[in-house]
Amino acid sequence: MLAHLPILQVIVPLMAAPLCLFLTRPRLAWLFALIVSGLAFVISSLLLQQVMTSGTIIYELGGWDAPWGIEYRIDQLNAFLLLIISAISTVVLFAADTSIRQEIPAEKHTLFYVLYLLSLAAMLGIVATGDAFNVFVFLEISSLSAYALIALGKDRRALWASYQYLVMGTIGATFILIGIGLMYQMTGTLNMEDLSIRLPEVEQTRTVFTAFAFVIVGICLKLAMFPLHLWLPNAYAYAPSIVTAFFAATATKVAIYLLIRFTFSVYGFSFSFTHIPLQMLFVVLGLAGIFAASVAAIYQTNIKLLFAYSSIAQIGYMIVGFSVGTVAGLTATLLHVFNHALMKAALFLALGAVMYRIGGVRLTQFHGLGRQMPLTMAAIVMGGLSLIGVPLTVGFVSKWYLIVALIEKGWWPVALLILFGSLLAIVYVWRIVEAAYFKPVLAGTEIIKEAPLSFLIPIWTLVLANIYFGIDTRLSVQVAKAASQSLFGVSP
Amino acid sequence: MSLSLETMLQLSIILPLLATIGIVATGHKPDLREGVTIGTSLVLLYFVISLYQGLQLGESISVHWWELLPGLQISFSVEPLGMLFALIASFLWLITTVYAIGYMRSHQEQNQTRFYTCFAIAIGSVMGIAFASNLFTLFIFYEVLTLSTYPLVTHAGTEKAKRGGRIYLGILLSTSIVFFLLAIISTWFVAGTLDFKPGGVFDSDVNKLVAGTILVLFIFGIGKAAIMPFHRWLPAAMVAPTPVSALLHAVAVVKAGVFTVLKVCVFIFGIDLLALLPTTQFLLYLAGASILLASLVAMRQDNLKARLAYSTVSQLGYITMGALLATSAGVMGSSMHIATHAFGKITLFFCAGAILVAAHKSKISEMRGLGKQMPITMAAFFIASLSIIGVPPTGGTWSKWYLLMGTMEAEQHILMGILMISSLLNIAYLLPIPFHAFFSADKLSSSGGGIKEAPLPSLIALCVTTVGCVILFVYPQPLYELAKAILAT
Numbered sequence: 001m002l003a004h005l006p007i008l009q010v011i012v013p014l015m016a017a018p019l020c021l022f023l024t025r026p027r028l029a030w031l032f033a034l035i036v037s038g039l040a041f042v043i044s045s046l047l048l049q050q051v052m053t054s055g056t057i058i059y060e061l062g063g064w065d066a067p068w069g070i071e072y073r074i075d076q077l078n079a080f081l082l083l084i085i086s087a088i089s090t091v092v093l094f095a096a097d098t099s100i101r102q103e104i105p106a107e108k109h110t111l112f113y114v115l116y117l118l119s120l121a122a123m124l125g126i127v128a129t130g131d132a133f134n135v136f137v138f139l140e141i142s143s144l145s146a147y148a149l150i151a152l153g154k155d156r157r158a159l160w161a162s163y164q165y166l167v168m169g170t171i172g173a174t175f176i177l178i179g180i181g182l183m184y185q186m187t188g189t190l191n192m193e194d195l196s197i198r199l200p201e202v203e204q205t206r207t208v209f210t211a212f213a214f215v216i217v218g219i220c221l222k223l224a225m226f227p228l229h230l231w232l233p234n235a236y237a238y239a240p241s242i243v244t245a246f247f248a249a250t251a252t253k254v255a256i257y258l259l260i261r262f263t264f265s266v267y268g269f270s271f272s273f274t275h276i277p278l279q280m281l282f283v284v285l286g287l288a289g290i291f292a293a294s295v296a297a298i299y300q301t302n303i304k305l306l307f308a309y310s311s312i313a314q315i316g317y318m319i320v321g322f323s324v325g326t327v328a329g330l331t332a333t334l335l336h337v338f339n340h341a342l343m344k345a346a347l348f349l350a351l352g353a354v355m356y357r358i359g360g361v362r363l364t365q366f367h368g369l370g371r372q373m374p375l376t377m378a379a380i381v382m383g384g385l386s387l388i389g390v391p392l393t394v395g396f397v398s399k400w401y402l403i404v405a406l407i408e409k410g411w412w413p414v415a416l417l418i419l420f421g422s423l424l425a426i427v428y429v430w431r432i433v434e435a436a437y438f439k440p441v442l443a444g445t446e447i448i449k450e451a452p453l454s455f456l457i458p459i460w461t462l463v464l465a466n467i468y469f470g471i472d473t474r475l476s477v478q479v480a481k482a483a484s485q486s487l488f489g490v491s492p
Numbered sequence: 493m494s495l496s497l498e499t500m501l502q503l504s505i506i507l508p509l510l511a512t513i514g515i516v517a518t519g520h521k522p523d524l525r526e527g528v529t530i531g532t533s534l535v536l537l538y539f540v541i542s543l544y545q546g547l548q549l550g551e552s553i554s555v556h557w558w559e560l561l562p563g564l565q566i567s568f569s570v571e572p573l574g575m576l577f578a579l580i581a582s583f584l585w586l587i588t589t590v591y592a593i594g595y596m597r598s599h600q601e602q603n604q605t606r607f608y609t610c611f612a613i614a615i616g617s618v619m620g621i622a623f624a625s626n627l628f629t630l631f632i633f634y635e636v637l638t639l640s641t642y643p644l645v646t647h648a649g650t651e652k653a654k655r656g657g658r659i660y661l662g663i664l665l666s667t668s669i670v671f672f673l674l675a676i677i678s679t680w681f682v683a684g685t686l687d688f689k690p691g692g693v694f695d696s697d698v699n700k701l702v703a704g705t706i707l708v709l710f711i712f713g714i715g716k717a718a719i720m721p722f723h724r725w726l727p728a729a730m731v732a733p734t735p736v737s738a739l740l741h742a743v744a745v746v747k748a749g750v751f752t753v754l755k756v757c758v759f760i761f762g763i764d765l766l767a768l769l770p771t772t773q774f775l776l777y778l779a780g781a782s783i784l785l786a787s788l789v790a791m792r793q794d795n796l797k798a799r800l801a802y803s804t805v806s807q808l809g810y811i812t813m814g815a816l817l818a819t820s821a822g823v824m825g826s827s828m829h830i831a832t833h834a835f836g837k838i839t840l841f842f843c844a845g846a847i848l849v850a851a852h853k854s855k856i857s858e859m860r861g862l863g864k865q866m867p868i869t870m871a872a873f874f875i876a877s878l879s880i881i882g883v884p885p886t887g888g889t890w891s892k893w894y895l896l897m898g899t900m901e902a903e904q905h906i907l908m909g910i911l912m913i914s915s916l917l918n919i920a921y922l923l924p925i926p927f928h929a930f931f932s933a934d935k936l937s938s939s940g941g942g943i944k945e946a947p948l949p950s951l952i953a954l955c956v957t958t959v960g961c962v963i964l965f966v967y968p969q970p971l972y973e974l975a976k977a978i979l980a981t
Contacts, residue, residue: 389669390639391632400561403677415677419670426665430658438646438654473561 002046006059006072009043009082010128012036013121017114026109030097033113037090037120044082044124051079052482058130067194073130076483077334081127081257084338088249088345089120094458096242099352102359103154103240112152116246119145123254132180132266133190135258139176139222142254143169146247150239161234168221168231175218182211183266195266203271212276215262223255225319226289229312236308241352244304248311249345253337256318260330264487273325282323287417289316294424298431303354303361306428307347310387313421314340320418321402328405330484331477335401338476339386339394342469346462347383350376353451353459366432368441372448375456377436379463384429386466389422393470397477497546497553500539501568501623504578507536508616512609519605526593529608533586536615540582543570554625564686566632569625571688572977573758573827577751578622580834584743584957585615591842591953592735598849598947599733606643607733613640618744621751627676627686627760630752634672634716637748638664644736645729652731659728664715667722672713678706679760688755690979692762703761704771710756711775716749717812718805720782727801734845737797742804742837747830750811754826757815758978767818767902776816780910783809787917794855796844799921800837803880806914807833813907814895822898824975829891831971835960836879836888840922842954843873846946856925863930865943868951870929872958877922879961881915887964890972 016036023029051057051074059072074082093116100112122142126135147169151162184190186207187198202208217228224232232252236244263272272278290313297309314336321333351361353376358365370377386393399422406415450456469476495503511532518524546553547570554569592611596604617640620633638661646657680686682702683693694703715722729741757766766772783806790802807829814826846869847853851862863870875886882892892911899908945951964971 385639388665391635397561399673400677403674404681407677407681415674416670419674422669423666426662430661434654434658438649471560472558477561 002050004059005043005047005050006057006074006128007061009040009047009086010072010121010125012043013040013117013124017117017121020114020117021110023113024110026101026106027097029110029113030093033096033117034090034093036117037086037093040120040124041083041086041090044079044086047074048079048083048479051076052479067189067191070134071130071191071193072128073193074128076479076486077260078127078257080334080338080479080483081253082124084253084341085120085123085127085250088341089246091458091461092242092245092249092345092349095245095349095352095455098452098454099242099356100240102356104152108152112149112240115145115149115152116243119149119246123250126254127257130192131190132183132192132195136173136177136180139173142251143173146251149243149247150235152243153238153240155238157234158238161231161238165231165235168228172218172221175214175221177218179211179213179215179218182207182214186211192261192266196268199267199271203267203275209276212267212271216259216278219255219258219262223252223259223315224312225315226285226292226312229289229293229315232312233305233308236311236348237302237305241348241355244308245345245348245352248307248348249341252311252315253341256315256322256333256337259322260333260487264330269325269488279323279325282319283411283414286316286319286323287414287421289313289319290418290421291424294421294428297428298424300428301363303363303366303432304348304351306432307344307351310425310428311340311344313424314344314387316421317398317402317418320414321405324405324409324411326405326409327481327484327488328401328408330487331480332398332401332405334480334483335476336398338480339398339466339469342394342462342466343383343386346379346459346466347387349455349459349462350379350383353455356455357448357451363431363435364442366435367439368436369448370437372441373450376451376459379459380436381429381433382463382466384425384432386470388425388429391470392467394466394476395470397470397473401477497543497551497570498555500542501553501555501570504536504539504543504582505568505616505619505623507532507539508612508619511612515608515612516605522597522604525605525608526589529589529612530586532612533582533589533615536619537582537586540575540578544575544579546570547572547575560628564628564680565626566629567625568620568623568629570623572974573751573754574622574624576827576831576971576974577747578619580747580831581615581618581622581744584739584834584838587953587956588735588739588838591738591845591950592733594947594949594951594953595735595845595849596733602649603647607647607736610640610643611736611739614644614740614744618748621748625688627679627688627756630755631668631672631676634748634752635665635668637745638668638716641729641736641740641745644740645732647733647736648731650731656728656731660725663722663725667713667715670713671709672715675706675709675713678702678709682706688759690759690762692758692765693760694762694765696765698765700769703765704769707761707766707769708771708775710760711753711778711812711816714749714752714756716745717753718746718749718782718808719779719812720785720805720809723782723786723805726805727798730795730797730801734797734841734848737801738838738841738845741801742841743834746804746808747834750808750815750826750830753812754815754823754830757818758823763818763820763823763979766816772816772818776813776904776907779809779813779816780907782806783813783910783914784917787914787921791917791921794857796847796854796856796859796925797841799856800840800844803918803921804837806918807837807880810892810895810911810914814898817898817902817904817907819898819901820979821894821901823979824972825891825894825896825898827975827978828894828968828971829888832879832887832891832961832964835957835964836876836886839872839876839954839957839961840880842950842957843869843876846950846954849950850946851943859925860928860932862943863926866929866945868945869954870926872954873929874923874926875958876961877918877926879964880922881918885965886961887968887971888961889965890968894975
């Protein structure tokens with residue numbers, strides 16, 4: 001059984017998705033999805049434990065040897081990602097039943113869970129697989145389910161947001177497919193491990209460069225990296241709250257994973273960082289993303305949109321860490337992947353609770369909320385502090401590592417810019433704080449109660465995780481460091 | 493009790509934080525709630541005094557909690573400078589609590605439970621700052637202090653309070669995140685450690701330009717030291733209730749700032765290295781400018797609390813300057829000034845609050861003739877003013893004496909001149925207030941008959957701190973010994 005964990009990780013939710021279709025009672029479907037997601041979480045924890053103690057796990061599908069059959073390859077990097085995805089998915093699902101009752105018509109509830117499981121399975125698949133074409137297949141599954149999930153949003157603009165995402169997402173996926181096709185043409189293999197051996201032989205050809213460019217641009221579209229981020233704000237803002245919480249914490253992280261996997265494992269560090277001016281390009285775009293998106297966030301009046309822009313800014317931090325091109329830089333990026341997932345899941349879930357009670361998340365609707373929903377608002381404040389990077393929260397840990405990495409590299413001005421950029425987070429977080437605690441309740445609104453426990457429990461689990469992993473950094477730092485060391489081929 | 497000193501050290505940080513539970517739980521019964529606060533502050537004072545005695549006996553007291561990031565520990569230890577700060581803060585917390593009971597009740601303030609809760613957290617983090625044995629631990633509590641005092645600044649909940657809070661948080665968080673954090677990480681990178689060590693952590697052959705830059709980052713980053721141009725948060729914080737201004741913005745928060753400056757100068761750079769850095773001279777003049785400009789601005793303020801706030805900015809400049817002088821007299825003067833200014837300024841704020849509660853006056857121009865109705869308050873104001881100016885029979889004399897010696901030792905004659913001029917300016921903006929109160933006839937209103945002294949708890953508190961000012965002059969021995977021990981360790 002334990003030997004089959006890599007495939008079970010993906011196949012359990014993938015099989016569960018169609019099965020879920022038979023559960024017409026919404027609550028039953030919810031329970032089923034929750035159990036499946038919980039199972040995925042257990043599997044990923046076991047996998048991570050295994051990887052950390054005994055190294056990379058290689059699993060051959062159907063017993064076919066690697067270059068011919070599909071191979072699942074679990075090392076520290078993807079074990080880490082699998083854990084993040086399945087953990088966030090499970091915690092978020094706790095609140096799903098309550099939340100979608102309010103936001104999605106009853107007849108679509110089962111459908112919602114089917115799509116959710118499908119999307120979970122696809123994300124886990126992208127991360128687990130060691131086959132480039134398999135990546136594309138799962139990417140399509142995840143995108144298609146994402147379009148549908150976003151379109152379920154109550155607001156009619158959700159349809160338009162979903163359509164926008166569909167167009168951009170399809171372009172991205174096509175680019176990746178073209179890239180993979182070109183690589184296949186040059187090397188005759190789709191297995192990533194195999195590709196990494198054969199690509200250097202042909203790396204001076206124009207085709208390989210072209211393939212690299214297609215793959216990277218495609219991934220950056222999925223990543224919502226500035227300036228390819230245009231699909232993200234609306235998609236996050238108008239999707240059902242649960243979907244936003246789930247995607248904000250996981251979807252872009254999967255794309256970051258792909259970026260790291262393709263540049264470091266498949267093409268190799270020397271190709272990606274020395275033959276291509278990726279470093280220069282990414283550090284500039286990363287910084288531009290931080291500033292542009294943070295400034296945009298400041299001017300939003302829809303809080304979901306505000307945090308969506310903040311997500312784009314946070315992606316900027318990950319990109320900057322990535323572009324440093326050192327073990328420390330990559331560690332910072334991976335840490336931020338983990339930490340940002342915790343922050344944004346907590347924040348968007350809390351927004352979901354606000355949505356549940358008030359029916360909207362415009363800034364004016366937050367007036368006086370500090371008194372009416374004290375626990376939810378306290379969670380938003382804690383999440384916001386973590387986003388700013390106050391000590392004893394996870395945000396501080398990632399910032400510390402990022403700055404250390406930048407100084408180590410000698411990029412002082414970038415370090416200073418990053419710190420200035422994080423000031424902008426204070427501004428947009430504090431707009432919400434002031435609205436909630438200093439403005440009187442709007443006249444004529446009815447009395448609003450605190451969010452139900454089904455919201456508060458997962459929200460505060462995530463908030464406490466934000467603090468816990470800000471104090472006890474052993475797990476996150478250890479795994480992130482091990483993963484980035486192995487990507488650089490340094491023995492720990 | 494048979495608690496070990498190590499336990500007491502940990503409890504002095506944890507206890508105020510634990511007290512918040514008691515304060516919240518008894519929130520609906522004001523008497524009980526304030527009993528919890530006073531009880532906690534008494535116990536805290538007992539702990540700190542026990543630690544002080546331990547230190548006198550030459551015991552080394554230190555505690556390691558856990559490693560937050562590899563190589564970066566949360567740990568605490570007791571050394572003379574931290575001891576000095578902890579003694580002042582814990583003693584004045586007790587006095588301020590007594591004062592606050594009188595003030596908050598007669599002023600009928602809202603949300604008093606939140607007030608006492610945040611106050612306790614703030615004191616807990618001050619203890620954390622005082623006893624931190626490395627820069628990393630200090631930084632964490634520094635940020636907690638900023639955040640826990642924000643609700644106190646915005647206590648009134650008005651538009652003005654919101655604006656004040658915005659400036660307060662904006663400047664303190666910005667400077668600490670951009671400059672202070674960068675300075676800490678750079679120190680970590682260059683020196684490889686963040687522990688406070690006598691003589692500093694940098695190698696003697698460190699690149700002077702890099703170290704000098706880091707010093708600038710530190711001085712700019714420690715926004716709580718309110719060096720110009722990062723001082724705006726302090727006047728903005730004056731929208732808070734007076735006990736907050738008294739303890740936090742005359743003692744705990746600002747002293748946490750200058751304390752950090754002193755710690756960094758003495759235990760991160762070491763005064764030998766400090767004297768060699770190319771940026772020290774520039775920073776000294778910046779502190780000098782801060783002293784003079786803030787005094788000049790203070791003269792123009794008609795609002796008493798605003799005038800006192802600018803006076804604090806100016807006085808904090810003394811301490812920063814003393815630390816940067818990089819001489820033993822300078823460091824001694826600075827650390828003694830932490831104590832003497834604390835007693836003087838808290839008394840002045842207590843008086844301002846008493847006047848506000850009893851006479852409902854906050855403008856200096858309205859305080860003429862008030863000495864007849866509030867003789868005790870105004871007498872206290874007079875004595876405390878003398879301490880700020882630095883003339884006998886008050887404690888301020890000694891610290892100013894050593895600061896002046898420091899400037900002479902370092903042959904900074906311009907700075908010496910600045911200190912002299914500043915003393916004159918202090919006289920000009922402080923003494924007219926009690927003078928007019930006693931000797932000018934009250935022309936503005938004849939309804940002064942109804943004004944009485946402030947409530948008894950407040951009155952007791954301000955008398956205690958006034959007596960403190962005088963005792964520091966008559967019996968400065970303990971203070972002197974502590975200050976002297978800082979460089980001896």
